[in-house]
Amino acid sequence: MSTHPDFDLEKEHLAGTVAAMLRQIEFWEDRDRNAGADLETSIIMADEAGEHAAMLSPHVHQPYFGSLKVRAGGREQTLYIGKHGFQDVKGPHHVVSWDSEVGSLFYTQALEWTPRRGGKGVIRRRRQLDVAKKQLMRVTDLYDDERGGDTGGREEVLLRRLNEGSTAGMRDVVETLQPEQNEAMRYPAGTPVIIQGAAGSGKTTIGFHRLAWMTNRERGVHQARAEACMVLMPNRVLAAYAGRILPELDLHAVNVTTPETWATGLLGLEKLEVTDRTLSLLLTDRDNTRRALAWRRAKLLGDARMLDVVRTHLWHRWNAGLKGHGLNEPLEVPGRAPLTFTLTEADLAGLLRDVFAQDPLDGYRAGLRRAIEAEAMDRLNVPEEHAPGVRRQLSTPLTTLLGRIFAGTTPVTEARRLLGDPDALKASGLLTDREVQLLMTDPLSGIPTPRRAHADATELPVMLAVQAFTGGIGRAVGRTLEPFDHVVLDEAQDYSPLLYALLGRATRDGHITALGDLNQGMHGYKGPNNWEAVQAILPGAQVLTLSRTYRSTRQITQLGARIASTYNRAADVHGVDRDGAEVQRYSGAPELELLARAVKDAQAAGHENIAIVTRRGIDADRLSEALRDHDTDAQPITTQEHRYRGGVVILPVNLAKGLEFSAAIVASANAETYDESTEYERRLLYVSASRALHWLALVSAGELHPLIA
Numbered sequence: 001m002s003t004h005p006d007f008d009l010e011k012e013h014l015a016g017t018v019a020a021m022l023r024q025i026e027f028w029e030d031r032d033r034n035a036g037a038d039l040e041t042s043i044i045m046a047d048e049a050g051e052h053a054a055m056l057s058p059h060v061h062q063p064y065f066g067s068l069k070v071r072a073g074g075r076e077q078t079l080y081i082g083k084h085g086f087q088d089v090k091g092p093h094h095v096v097s098w099d100s101e102v103g104s105l106f107y108t109q110a111l112e113w114t115p116r117r118g119g120k121g122v123i124r125r126r127r128q129l130d131v132a133k134k135q136l137m138r139v140t141d142l143y144d145d146e147r148g149g150d151t152g153g154r155e156e157v158l159l160r161r162l163n164e165g166s167t168a169g170m171r172d173v174v175e176t177l178q179p180e181q182n183e184a185m186r187y188p189a190g191t192p193v194i195i196q197g198a199a200g201s202g203k204t205t206i207g208f209h210r211l212a213w214m215t216n217r218e219r220g221v222h223q224a225r226a227e228a229c230m231v232l233m234p235n236r237v238l239a240a241y242a243g244r245i246l247p248e249l250d251l252h253a254v255n256v257t258t259p260e261t262w263a264t265g266l267l268g269l270e271k272l273e274v275t276d277r278t279l280s281l282l283l284t285d286r287d288n289t290r291r292a293l294a295w296r297r298a299k300l301l302g303d304a305r306m307l308d309v310v311r312t313h314l315w316h317r318w319n320a321g322l323k324g325h326g327l328n329e330p331l332e333v334p335g336r337a338p339l340t341f342t343l344t345e346a347d348l349a350g351l352l353r354d355v356f357a358q359d360p361l362d363g364y365r366a367g368l369r370r371a372i373e374a375e376a377m378d379r380l381n382v383p384e385e386h387a388p389g390v391r392r393q394l395s396t397p398l399t400t401l402l403g404r405i406f407a408g409t410t411p412v413t414e415a416r417r418l419l420g421d422p423d424a425l426k427a428s429g430l431l432t433d434r435e436v437q438l439l440m441t442d443p444l445s446g447i448p449t450p451r452r453a454h455a456d457a458t459e460l461p462v463m464l465a466v467q468a469f470t471g472g473i474g475r476a477v478g479r480t481l482e483p484f485d486h487v488v489l490d491e492a493q494d495y496s497p498l499l500y501a502l503l504g505r506a507t508r509d510g511h512i513t514a515l516g517d518l519n520q521g522m523h524g525y526k527g528p529n530n531w532e533a534v535q536a537i538l539p540g541a542q543v544l545t546l547s548r549t550y551r552s553t554r555q556i557t558q559l560g561a562r563i564a565s566t567y568n569r570a571a572d573v574h575g576v577d578r579d580g581a582e583v584q585r586y587s588g589a590p591e592l593e594l595l596a597r598a599v600k601d602a603q604a605a606g607h608e609n610i611a612i613v614t615r616r617g618i619d620a621d622r623l624s625e626a627l628r629d630h631d632t633d634a635q636p637i638t639t640q641e642h643r644y645r646g647g648v649v650i651l652p653v654n655l656a657k658g659l660e661f662s663a664a665i666v667a668s669a670n671a672e673t674y675d676e677s678t679e680y681e682r683r684l685l686y687v688s689a690s691r692a693l694h695w696l697a698l699v700s701a702g703e704l705h706p707l708i709a
C-alpha cells in the first residue's frame, strides 16, 4: 500500500511483536504454569496472570501506532509507542505506553530530552505506523533528521484521521494527539487545570486522556484509581456517548455522570426534580428589570461566599440546638469501678467549636461524634484496648444527642430556611444589605414549579453546602466518605464558583480538571465571570488554552464563525484547514419534504451517522413521526434516557451539544425559530450548525436565517 523504503522492515517488526504478544498471553493463560505452593496462591497467581492477559489481548491487533528513533548514552534505539505497554521478556519487541514519560516524546516538537539516567537524549526520528488487524497499512515519517527534520507528516496523518466518519461514541486521539493538547494533558499531576478551548478543540477528549494519564503508575503519589474518579457532563445522553471512550483508554469503572445526578445522589434524593427556572424566565419574560434581577440573584446564589454564609448559619443553628443538652452516661470499663461520663452544655459548645475549626471532610455530625468519643476516652483515661467497648456503650446515647442537636438540618429545608431569613443571611457579615435584599426577592415567582419534589439548579449548590457541613461531601465508600482521586468537569463554564468550592472539598487537592469555553457559555447566570474567579477558589489552578479546532471542514467552520462573531469577538479561531462539501441549503418547499431529501442526500454522499437538529424536544418527536410518511426513519433522542447508537437520529439542540455526527441537518433554520435579536438563540443556532464533521445542511420551508442564508 505504501512505498516507504522501510515498509518491509517495519512489517517484519510488527509480525515479531504480534507473535511475542501472543506468546506472552499464552504463557499467562497457561494454568499449570501458574500453580503455586498451595491452592490459594495458585488461584491468586492465575487471577493476576489472567488479568494481565485480558489487559493485553485487546491490543494485539494494533500493538503500536508509532515509533521514535532516539540516541542516548552513545546508543541508538527505536522505541515503539502503543496504547498499552509491553515488555517482551524473550526478545526485542517491547512497546512503550503512550502515557509514560518517554511516550510523551512522540507528541512534542522537542528534539532533545534529559533521560532518567542523566546526560542528553536526542530524537532522530518520529514515525507514524498505521496498523489495523495486525497488518501494517502505512508508514509516515513525522520528523527525520536525515531528511531535513520536519516532514509535514504530522499534519498529513491528522487530516487523514479527521476525514474519517463519526462513530456512536467519543473516540480517543492517542495516535494523533497534537503538541499543545499533549502539554495540557500532561500538565504536572497535582495541579488543578482549566483547559480553555473553542468548540471542537478537543477539550472533552483531552480531559479523558488526562484522566487516563493520571491512572498511570508513573504518577506516583498522584496516581488516581479509575474507580475513585468522576467525570461530570451536562446531560446523560452526552455522558453515555463520551463514556464509550473509557475502554479505549483502558479506563474502567470511572463514574461518568451529570452534576444533577451526583448532587441528588449525595443528598439521598434521587427522585428530586431539578429545574432551571432562571433559564425559563430569561427565555420567556420580556421584562428587562425582572430578567436582570433573576440573573443577579442566580449569580449571587452561586457566589463562593455562600459557603461561609451557610457555615455561619449552621454554627448559629447548632449552637441553639445544643441548648439544654448534655450527657450523663454510666460506663463500664473492665477492671475499674463504675464510671460516669458527663458533658455539660458548655462542654458540648466547646467541642462543636473545635469541630468547626477542624472542618472535617465527612461532615460536622460525624466530627462531633468523634470529638465526644475522644473526650470520653481522654477524661476517663480509657486504655486503648477498652476503647471499642466504651464507644459501643456511648453509641445509642450519642445518636440520640446528635439527633437532637442536628434535628431538622436536612439540606433542602435548611437551605430554604436560610434563603428565607434575612437575619440568617446577614449573620456572617459577608453579604451587603443590598445583596441580602436581592436574595429576599423572588423574580421567578411567575415561573411554574413542578408538582413533584423539586430544587432549582441555582439553589442546589446551597443545598450541597449544607450537606457538605452536615453529612460531608466526597465519594461514598461503604459508609464512609473519601475524597475523589480526580474529578473532570465538562462544560466547566457552567459551574458556579460555589460548586467549584464544593467540588474542591470533595476531591484530593489539585485534582480537578475543568474543560470549558467561556465564549460558549449558555448559562452565564450560573457560571464564573472569568477563569480568575475559579483560580481564586482552586489554589494554584492553571489556565491552558487550546487554540486549534479539529471537528469540522473549512466550510462548516466558516459558517459557524459567522454566527459566533455576532456575540463573541474572540470567535476567530483557527481550525485545521480541511476541505469538504459546500454547506447545503434547502428551502421553498414543505419542511418535511426538504428534511427527507436532505437525509437522502447525506446518505448518497456516503454518510451513515446523520443528525437532524431541532430547536425543541417536541419538534423532534413530531418530526420523527411525520418523517416516516416520507420514507425516512430518524430515531428520536428527546429524553435523557435515550442513547445515541449511530445511524439517523433527530434531536433537540440542548441534547446535541457535545455530540457530533458525520452529517448534520439543521431543521427550521430560520429567524422565527432562532430569534435573531436574542443572543441565547444565536448561540443555539451556532451549536446546531457546529455538530457536523463533514456535511451540513440548513433547512427551512420559508426563508433561511439571515445569518446563514
Ligand SMILES: Nc1ncnc2c1ncn2[C@@H]1O[C@H](COP(=O)(O)OP(=O)(O)OP(=O)(O)O)[C@@H](O)[C@H]1O
Binding pocket: 158, 161, 162, 171, 172, 173, 176, 177, 178, 181, 197, 198, 199, 200, 201, 202, 203, 204, 205, 206, 517, 520, 550, 551, 657, 658, 660
Ligand atoms: N488530536 C486530535 N486528533 C484527531 N482528532 C481530534 C484531535 N483533537 C480533537 N479531535 C477531534 O475533534 C473533535 C472535537 O473534540 P471534542 O469534542 O473533544 O472537542 P471540544 O473542545 O470538547 O468541543 P465542544 O466544545 O464542542 O464540546 C472530535 O471529533 C475529536 O475526536
